[in-house]
Amino acid sequence: MKIENVIAVKDLTKRFGAFTAVDHISFEVGKGEIFGFLGANGAGKTTAMKMLIGISKPTSGEATVAGFDVRKHTEEVKKSIGYMSQGFSLYNDLTIQDNITFFGGIYGLKKTAIQEKSKLLIQDLGLEKMANKLLGALPLGWKQKVAFSVALLHNPKIIFLDEPTGGVDPITRRQFWEMIYREAHKGITVFVTTHYMDEAEYCDRVSIMVEGKIAALDTPKNLKEHYQVDSMNQVFLKLARNIE
Amino acid sequence: MKRFIGFIKKEYYHIVRDKRTLFILFGMPIVQVMLFGFAITNEINKVEIAILDHSKDVTTIELSNKIASSKYFEIKEFVANEESIEAAFKKGRIKAVLIFEKDFSKKMMTEKKATVQVISDATDPNTANTISSYIGSILLLYQQEINKDVLISYQIVPTTRLVYNPELKSVFMFVPGVMTVILMLVSAMMTSISITREKELGTMEVLLVSPLKPFQVVLGKVVPYIFLSVINAVIIILLSIFVFKMPVQGSFFLLGIESILFIVNALSLGILISTISASQQTAMMLSLMGLMLPVILLSGFIFPLSSMPVILQLISNIIPAKWFIIIIKGIMLKGVGLGYIWKETLILVAMTLFFIVVSIKKYKIRLE
Numbered sequence: 001m002k003i004e005n006v007i008a009v010k011d012l013t014k015r016f017g018a019f020t021a022v023d024h025i026s027f028e029v030g031k032g033e034i035f036g037f038l039g040a041n042g043a044g045k046t047t048a049m050k051m052l053i054g055i056s057k058p059t060s061g062e063a064t065v066a067g068f069d070v071r072k073h074t075e076e077v078k079k080s081i082g083y084m085s086q087g088f089s090l091y092n093d094l095t096i097q098d099n100i101t102f103f104g105g106i107y108g109l110k111k112t113a114i115q116e117k118s119k120l121l122i123q124d125l126g127l128e129k130m131a132n133k134l135l136g137a138l139p140l141g142w143k144q145k146v147a148f149s150v151a152l153l154h155n156p157k158i159i160f161l162d163e164p165t166g167g168v169d170p171i172t173r174r175q176f177w178e179m180i181y182r183e184a185h186k187g188i189t190v191f192v193t194t195h196y197m198d199e200a201e202y203c204d205r206v207s208i209m210v211e212g213k214i215a216a217l218d219t220p221k222n223l224k225e226h227y228q229v230d231s232m233n234q235v236f237l238k239l240a241r242n243i244e
Numbered sequence: 245m246k247r248f249i250g251f252i253k254k255e256y257y258h259i260v261r262d263k264r265t266l267f268i269l270f271g272m273p274i275v276q277v278m279l280f281g282f283a284i285t286n287e288i289n290k291v292e293i294a295i296l297d298h299s300k301d302v303t304t305i306e307l308s309n310k311i312a313s314s315k316y317f318e319i320k321e322f323v324a325n326e327e328s329i330e331a332a333f334k335k336g337r338i339k340a341v342l343i344f345e346k347d348f349s350k351k352m353m354t355e356k357k358a359t360v361q362v363i364s365d366a367t368d369p370n371t372a373n374t375i376s377s378y379i380g381s382i383l384l385l386y387q388q389e390i391n392k393d394v395l396i397s398y399q400i401v402p403t404t405r406l407v408y409n410p411e412l413k414s415v416f417m418f419v420p421g422v423m424t425v426i427l428m429l430v431s432a433m434m435t436s437i438s439i440t441r442e443k444e445l446g447t448m449e450v451l452l453v454s455p456l457k458p459f460q461v462v463l464g465k466v467v468p469y470i471f472l473s474v475i476n477a478v479i480i481i482l483l484s485i486f487v488f489k490m491p492v493q494g495s496f497f498l499l500g501i502e503s504i505l506f507i508v509n510a511l512s513l514g515i516l517i518s519t520i521s522a523s524q525q526t527a528m529m530l531s532l533m534g535l536m537l538p539v540i541l542l543s544g545f546i547f548p549l550s551s552m553p554v555i556l557q558l559i560s561n562i563i564p565a566k567w568f569i570i571i572i573k574g575i576m577l578k579g580v581g582l583g584y585i586w587k588e589t590l591i592l593v594a595m596t597l598f599f600i601v602v603s604i605k606k607y608k609i610r611l612e
């Protein structure tokens with residue numbers, strides 16, 4: 001199934017003083033894959049992701065994203081990825097249209113391209129009437145959908161989502177995952193962190209981080225078989241307990 | 245460049261859509277200039293005084309009239325005896341009491357000498373001082389008037405001329421100070437808050453993941469505030485010229501350039517503050533405590549630096565506002581050119597460069 005690896009990580013490590021946040025992790029992610037990056041709070045998920053998107057320097061180890069070394073070619077990496085940060089990553093005091101124009105602009109899109117794209121985006125989300133309203137007026141789930149679409153404006157090869165559905169209701173979460181599926185289908189690689197275990201079931205493969213290390217990495221199905229349980233939640237609990 | 249314009253546009257929306265920020269940006273300067281210009285003044289005006297006249301003769305009545313007719317004093321009451329002086333003070337309205345001794349005119353004629361006692365309320369030492377010296381000069385004038393024909397040997401007559409602010413208007417002293425405080429506040433506090441706000445909201449991270457370089461992000465946040473601060477400076481200067489009749493003796497061009505220099509200095513301080521504070525609140529506290537107080541107290545704005553302890557005088561040297569106040573006072577009141585203020589200008593330039601270098605260093609560390 002794997003054709004090419006768009007993310008390749010080998011022995012990636014990040015230390016903050018004496019504390020090792022990410023401890024020699026290695027994995028690969030193939031094109032078009034939805035890769036779930038799981039772990040309890042403080043397990044090192046966000047730190048690992050920050051190294052991959054080029055805003056945190058690895059202490060040691062190697063990582064290439066979209067074929068570029070995250071240490072040496074940070075700028076190239078940044079151009080090939082989209083990112084949605086934990087919490088919320090757009091401006092509440094700008095209108096939906098302003099947000100799209102702004103982010104399109106900082107990624108260097110041409111004016112006509114921005115116009116075309118934003119029209120499509122707004123249509124897809126069914127937000128025609130809201131386009132010129134302040135984003136702050138939308139419910140959180142909707143904002144997250146807009147943020148996701150905005151992160152895809154510049155046609156990135158990979159999109160990094162850091163807990164995109166935190167605090168969002170189950171129905172909207174479901175819709176959000178449908179959007180993720182659609183994009184993956186188009187060939188975009190999705191790298192998503194979450195601590196909702198039901199969402200882990202939607203991923204092609206998941207890695208579970210415990211205390212800075214990858215404790216397990218496989219398809220949800222294989223993981224459940226291996227640990228002889230019937231939900232990812234139980235897999236997660238078993239792993240966390242084993243370590244303790 | 246296109247990306248950059250988009251960035252500035254976005255920043256403009258942030259500012260315009262936030263009514264509170266707008267008010268702080270443009271309401272505060274006007275309110276402050278008006279307050280300092282009209283309300284806060286070192287001059288005395290219509291101070292209420294009382295008179296205890298033990299002689300009630302021609303001279304004392306004439307003197308009382310003289311004092312009452314000056315614009316500085318208003319005679320509120322005539323007290324009957326020493327005991328009621330205390331009561332008059334305690335009521336709080338009266339700031340000074342004049343006591344003419346018994347047989348005032350007679351003593352002047354016979355002994356060539358009569359005494360007036362001035363008692364003033366020193367709960368406010370500055371006012372008390374001013375009152376005594378004003379009354380002193382009124383008495384002196386009267387004395388010169390009656391001695392006109394008499395020739396006194398060996399007289400030293402000081403003729404004083406007050407230059408650059410002959411009417412001793414305190415507003416001339418306050419305008420440069422207020423301008424400094426406002427530019428410092430708007431530039432440093434607003435930028436540090438707006439940068440930390442993005443950090444707090446998490447959008448800073450998104451900007452840093454984008455292909456924009458960190459310095460572009462910072463520059464994009466700062467440029468709109470340069471414009472706003474320049475507008476503010478213009479408003480303050482216009483107000484001081486048209487409302488307070490403050491002269492600008494020197495060149496407007498130089499005044500503009502120096503103001504921009506100071507604005508950039510304050511902005512770089514704001515960036516520095518934002519690199520060391522994680523939240524908007526910390527940034528605000530740092531700007532208020534770390535900048536406002538020194539700017540008001542140690543810049544020579546209100547309290548003269550030359551009468552401060554040596555230690556404070558030394559500390560005042562590291563406060564950019566001190567140098568800027570010297571510069572604008574020089575340009576506006578004395579009409580000096582760059583030849584006289586190049587040293588102060590150079591100090592400001594050096595400070596600005598220092599702040600910028602330090603914040604760039606700090607900024608990089610945060611990204612590691």
